[in-house]
Amino acid sequence: MACKEKISMLIDGKKELYERASDSIWDYAETRFEEYRSAELLCKILREEGFEVTTGLAGMQTAFVGSFGSGEPVIGILGEFDALFDLSQVAGITEKKPLVPGGSGHGCGHNALGVGALAAAVAVKDYRKEHQLSGTVRYYGCPAEEVGSGKAFMAREGVFDDLDAALSWHPGDMNEVWGCSSLAVTQAYFKFSGISSHAAAAPQLGRSALDAVELMNVGANYLREHVIPEARIHYAITNAGGLSPNVVQANAEVLYVVRAPKFRQAKEIFDRVVKIANGAALMTGTAFETVIDSGYTDYIPNDTLSRLMSEKMKELGPWQADGEEIGFAKEIGETLTATQKATANARVRDREELGVIRETGIAGFVSPYQKSDTPMPGSTDVGDVSWIVPTAQCSAVTQAFGTPGHSWQVVSQGKSGICHKGMLLAAKTIALTAAELFEHPEIVSRAREEWKETLHGESYLCPIPPEVKPAALR
Ligand SMILES: [Zn+2]
Missing domain, CATH: 3.40.630.10 (Zn peptidases)
Structure with a gap:
């Protein structure tokens, strides 16, 4: 047979x-x-x-x-x-x-x-x-x-x-x-931490981690035009800081996925995303930690x-x-x-x-x-x-x-x-x-x-x- x-x-x-x-x-x-x-x-x-x-x-x-x-x-x-x-x-x-x-x-x-x-x-x-x-x-x-x-x-x-x-x-x-081939990926969480406060009574005492996440995403969206066209940048807000708008959010987290034809290229773009996170932290008076989650090779x-x-x-x-x-x-x-x-x-x-x-x-x-x-x-x-x-x-x-x-x-x-x-x-x-x-x-x-x-x-x-x-x- x-x-x-x-x-x-x-x-x-x-x-x-x-x-x-x-x-x-x-x-x-x-x-x-x-x-x-x-x-x-x-x-x-x-x-x-x-x-x-x-x-x-x-x-x-x-x-x-x-x-x-x-x-x-x-x-x-x-x-x-x-x-x-x-x-x-x-x-x-x-x-x-x-x-x-x-x-x-x-x-x-x-x-x-x-x-x-x-x-x-x-x-x-x-x-x-x-x-x-x-x-x-x-x-x-x-x-x-x-x-x-x-x-x-x-x-x-x-x-x-x-x-x-x-x-x-x-x-x-x-x-x-x-x-x-397929696109290489680097993927990481950005965990912002700030200071909680009453959003009406004492907002000046608060430092919003959610603001940092939002500003980071704005920055990353501006980055899109200045990367190679094959690159892809995605994010998901994995912690928006809670359900209370009347509390300044002390903790917030966003998961980023950066793709490009070669891992080296994805990593270069990712390093720029980290700088954007840094900028967002400076603007908001918060701190952040980058936690690499996973990665894929082309x-x-x-x-x-x-x-x-x-x-x-x-x-x-x-x-x-x-x-x-x-x-x-x-x-x-x-x-x-x-x-x-x-x-x-x-x-x-x-x-x-x-x-x-x-x-x-x-x-x-x-x-x-x-x-x-x-x-x-x-x-x-x-x-x-x-x-x-x-x-x-x-x-x-x-x-x-x-x-x-x-x-x-x-x-x-x-x-x-x-x-x-x-x-x-x-x-x-x-x-x-x-x-x-x-x-x-x-x-x-x-x-x-x-x-x-x-x-x-x-x-x-x-x-x-x-x-x-x-x-x-x-
Ligand atoms: Zn599949």
């Missing part, structure tokens, strides 16, 4: 198990560094499949690795399983409706990501065994991808150091392999591995939607604004492909691999792994075309046939790519050569300082 048929059979044979696991993780909807039940479920499946599982990696209770086999090559498959805050949503409906008011939800599809990657690891383990191929397959359970950068903490502790290649995927609205695409992965995805072809899935996708498409639709359509150049989308609401094709020097405007901690080992990742269609990222629409589709089928396609793509690497280790050597050339002698520098420990969002 050809590799494609064998891998497909191995994955389809356990598809109920994988679909159930993805749905359970969707139900748990656990956020950064608190993904206890999700991690436990994935570890349970790994153990049942004969993997040797080690938990508590790099000081994180929900980081783990499952290993099978021995010797080289060592192929790592990366899985994520954390949810997003405030994105609770009823599944399978086409209107915004929280399942648990104020609760979390899988707005990035990591429920499917973790399980799809695991399905690939299990299939390639069985394929390797049957074909008596040497080498090691590892599944990495990576917590807190969302604003936590779990993989950077793992990378800092060296857990990826002996890998020969790393593979992963991300849920999305297109079947394609990534040919571009993604280094590996052409050798990416091309191979793209060939494998093409060989498998897109998954086929049934009437119910097409109906649901079209209804989800109707919830998008005209601008959202136009922005999504602009990503597709081929007229035939646009026709498929118009007809079904789903990008039911595999897009050609495209190498690009322009980074995608998002960030991922897979970037940190890609600096340590040649890495490739694909997206698979788990959502109606045009579904915005981190939205209620993603959560709503997270238990659908669309999501399940996309997850299985991603699993097969990764497993086929890994199987090829086990059969032809010379590709691994080629990928490493290319990786070395791309890095020009630079090596990984973890964006998170050594003293910063992983923590749940406060």
